[in-house]
Amino acid sequence: MTNTNPARANERKLTIARAMAEATAQQMRLDPTVFVMGEDIGEFGGIYGNTRGLIAEFGAERVRDTPISETAFIGAAVGAAQDGMRPIVELMFVDFFGVCFDAIYNLMAKNTYFAGGSFRVPMVLMTSTGGGYSDGGQHSQCVYGTFAHLPGMKVVAPSNAYDAKGLMTAAIRDDNPVVFMYHKGLQGMGWLGTVPGATNHVPEESYTVEIGKAAIARPGKDVTIVSLGIGVHQALEAAKRVAEHGIDAEVVDLRSLVPLDRETIRASVAKTGRLIVVDEDYHSYGVSGEVIASVVEHDLSVLKAAPVRIAYPDVPIPFARVMEQFCLPNADKIVAAIETMLGRQTVGEPS
Amino acid sequence: MTPSREQKLWMYEKMLVSRRFEEAIETIYLEGKKPVFNMAKGPIPGEMHLSNGQEPCAVGVCAHLEPSDVVTATHRPHHQAIAKGIDLKRMAAEIFGKATGLSGGRGGHMHLFDPAVNFACSGIIAQGMGPAVGAALSRKMQGKPGVAIAYIGEGAVNQGAFHEALNLAAVWKLPVVFVVEDNAWGISVSKAASTAVPENHVRAEAYGMPGHLVRDNDPYEIFATAGKAIAAARNGEGPSLIEIETMRLAGHFMGDAETYRPKGEKDGLTLRDPISRMRARLIADGDADEATLDRIEEAAQAEVDEAIAFARNSPDPDPADALTSVFV
Numbered sequence: 052m053t054n055t056n057p058a059r060a061n062e063r064k065l066t067i068a069r070a071m072a073e074a075t076a077q078q079m080r081l082d083p084t085v086f087v088m089g090e091d092i093g094e095f096g097g098i099y100g101n102t103r104g105l106i107a108e109f110g111a112e113r114v115r116d117t118p119i120s121e122t123a124f125i126g127a128a129v130g131a132a133q134d135g136m137r138p139i140v141e142l143m144f145v146d147f148f149g150v151c152f153d154a155i156y157n158l159m160a161k162n163t164y165f166a167g168g169s170f171r172v173p174m175v176l177m178t179s180t181g182g183g184y185s186d187g188g189q190h191s192q193c194v195y196g197t198f199a200h201l202p203g204m205k206v207v208a209p210s211n212a213y214d215a216k217g218l219m220t221a222a223i224r225d226d227n228p229v230v231f232m233y234h235k236g237l238q239g240m241g242w243l244g245t246v247p248g249a250t251n252h253v254p255e256e257s258y259t260v261e262i263g264k265a266a267i268a269r270p271g272k273d274v275t276i277v278s279l280g281i282g283v284h285q286a287l288e289a290a291k292r293v294a295e296h297g298i299d300a301e302v303v304d305l306r307s308l309v310p311l312d313r314e315t316i317r318a319s320v321a322k323t324g325r326l327i328v329v330d331e332d333y334h335s336y337g338v339s340g341e342v343i344a345s346v347v348e349h350d351l352s353v354l355k356a357a358p359v360r361i362a363y364p365d366v367p368i369p370f371a372r373v374m375e376q377f378c379l380p381n382a383d384k385i386v387a388a389i390e391t392m393l394g395r396q397t398v399g400e401p402s
Numbered sequence: 403m404t405p406s407r408e409q410k411l412w413m414y415e416k417m418l419v420s421r422r423f424e425e426a427i428e429t430i431y432l433e434g435k436k437p438v439f440n441m442a443k444g445p446i447p448g449e450m451h452l453s454n455g456q457e458p459c460a461v462g463v464c465a466h467l468e469p470s471d472v473v474t475a476t477h478r479p480h481h482q483a484i485a486k487g488i489d490l491k492r493m494a495a496e497i498f499g500k501a502t503g504l505s506g507g508r509g510g511h512m513h514l515f516d517p518a519v520n521f522a523c524s525g526i527i528a529q530g531m532g533p534a535v536g537a538a539l540s541r542k543m544q545g546k547p548g549v550a551i552a553y554i555g556e557g558a559v560n561q562g563a564f565h566e567a568l569n570l571a572a573v574w575k576l577p578v579v580f581v582v583e584d585n586a587w588g589i590s591v592s593k594a595a596s597t598a599v600p601e602n603h604v605r606a607e608a609y610g611m612p613g614h615l616v617r618d619n620d621p622y623e624i625f626a627t628a629g630k631a632i633a634a635a636r637n638g639e640g641p642s643l644i645e646i647e648t649m650r651l652a653g654h655f656m657g658d659a660e661t662y663r664p665k666g667e668k669d670g671l672t673l674r675d676p677i678s679r680m681r682a683r684l685i686a687d688g689d690a691d692e693a694t695l696d697r698i699e700e701a702a703q704a705e706v707d708e709a710i711a712f713a714r715n716s717p718d719p720d721p722a723d724a725l726t727s728v729f730v
């Protein structure tokens with residue numbers, strides 16, 4: 052079944068980390084071909100908690116700590132997937148894709164096509180994204196656009212635990228490779244701080260969230276804010292703030308980058324006439340440009356204002372807190388963009 | 403090759419500076435992170451990898467280096483940076499993310515760069531291997547003297563870059579020495595769980611270069627072995643690899659609960675702390691008396707205090723400076 056999260060009081064809430072682990076455990080119980088490989092995913096439970104408890108239940112044969120050999124174990128996942136297994140592999144930080152991208156984009160993403168569909172590569176590559184906690188420029192990137200740009204792999208990036216579980220379940224069951232990009236700032240790890248909205252109600256039973264379907268995180272009529280991952284929470288915060296001034300913002304949570312739900316984006320902008328895209332990935336050549344292109348190449352006439360993107364400037368990510376925070380998207384920047392777009396006079400004059 | 407008395411005292415002093423520096427960093431790192439540990443908070447945010455226990459690897463090798471020699475280091479770089487002679491004040495300021503830091507706050511603790519002593523480090527495993535080979539190649543092509551040292555952890559020998567760099571250095575007979583600090587753990591994964599090769603120095607042979615093993619974190623043995631390897635590199639005899647059995651006294655990063663480490667393993671390690679061992683040895687061998695070592699202690703502490711004060715009192719960078727320095 053495909054769901055959007057029903058908000059119910061007094062029901063079980065999970066972090067994204069726990070939701071991912073639960074989805075994985077449920078699929079491992081059902082399907083003996085599902086197994087997990089990665090660095091520190093065994094006893095440690097994953098640096099970001101998303102494999103916690105798995106080794107206790109399934110043992111070291113199916114929950115495999117690997118050497119620091121990403122090219123080998125991601126390549127191995129491709130081979131195992133083609134041979135009837137359903138591997139889930141973890142790339143600890145997406146920034147590390149540099150050492151193993153060949154296995155990802157030249158093998159995992161292309162073999163199905165090269166084989167004319169005669170080989171399947173049903174695997175999940177899960178990887179952490181994002182900064183904001185001063186981890187420096189090799190441990191803070193998102194590179195959503197880089198992955199989404201290259202054909203042959205589905206790419207998802209949940210903003211909350213409900214979607215994380217549903218997308219993870221869908222990803223494991225999918226016969227195609229799926230890159231599951233989880234944001235560190237949403238993960239629910241005590242030592243990192245977590246945006247509260249990311250931890251939400253997660254049903255115990257298995258369910259899927261359809262890959263390729265965006266969600267309306269907040270309906271509105273004046274301006275559309277499209278985002279993903281942590282940006283959704285910043286957009287919701289901004290929407291709440293401008294609502295006090297009578298501006299009704301709609302927030303679209305992409306959830307999937309590939310396939311991209313262009314229909315939902317277009318329908319929203321057709322309604323509001325205004326588009327702001329919030330993306331923690333680098334500004335140029337990325338998700339934000341793609342979202343805007345999806346609208347303008349389809350129907351320019353729906354726009355009442357030039358679209359705006361709030362993304363990471365095209366510089367490596369600095370360590371110093373003040374510099375990093377200066378660069379990151381945040382609710383203040385979104386509020387300012389909304390005010391500029393709608394005309395400042397709107398602000399402070401509730402309609 | 404045994405270190406002279408002067409070299410021994412230099413090694414001891416640098417080990418102490420490194421240890422005292424990390425003790426200071428450890429305390430300050432926890433500021434703002436109590437009672438709830440949140441990596442993003444406090445005067446030093448982000449990940450923090452301490453090198454305490456591993457100091458002998460730094461001093462035993464760097465004792466043979468000139469400022470013009472090149473060192474590439476890892477995510478755990480403080481001891482190596484200090485032994486290489488990095489500007490401690492500006493290194494501290496960089497770790498605090500201050501404008502006066504080595505990179506004006508752009509790099510942080512995993513990205514320390516000091517051209518004055520040809521030191522660089524980075525956060526991706528085995529990433530320094532290629533650049534060390536390249537520095538050695540450059541020296542050879544330019545006919546300039548100098549060696550390059552690539553420091554890595556034992557976890558890094560399972561990374562492709564390690565093997566490619568070894569082969570390249572050997573086939574081109576480059577003046578580079580690869581130093582593997584074997585602290586037995588790659589985060590939570592033990593050496594035994596990550597390779598079927600019990601000792602990593604044997605891998606050198608596969609690429610046609612000598613491999614050496616130094617046991618028990620012994621600074622004098624490291625000095626002797628590194629001395630030979632570096633001299634050979636300087637003499638045009640090509641690269642070599644040194645594996646050093648060392649120890650990680652702290653967690654992988656600060657905040658690591660280390661539940662994966664067998665009970666009692668660390669108690670044994672603390673007893674073999676290289677700093678107290680070296681102090682006892684200097685006295686037993688008649689190389690120094692208590693008073694001399696106390697003076698070295700005091701000087702080390704003073705140097706660290708000065709660097710930390712400099713870092714604390716330095717201004718934050720201008721936030722908009724984040725947009726500069728992408729290109730020169």
Ligand SMILES: Cc1ncc(C[n+]2csc(CCOP(=O)(O)OP(=O)(O)O)c2C)c(N)n1
Pocket residue numbers: 090119121143147150477478525526527554555556557558559585587588589650654
């Ligand atoms: C390519 C890559 N993979 C994974 C990591 C995450 N990581 C950081 S340190 C580390 C362990 C490194 O172990 P080792 O090389 O032995 O050095 P140590 O941390 O023990 O000093 C890992 C897996 C990384 N930084 N780069």
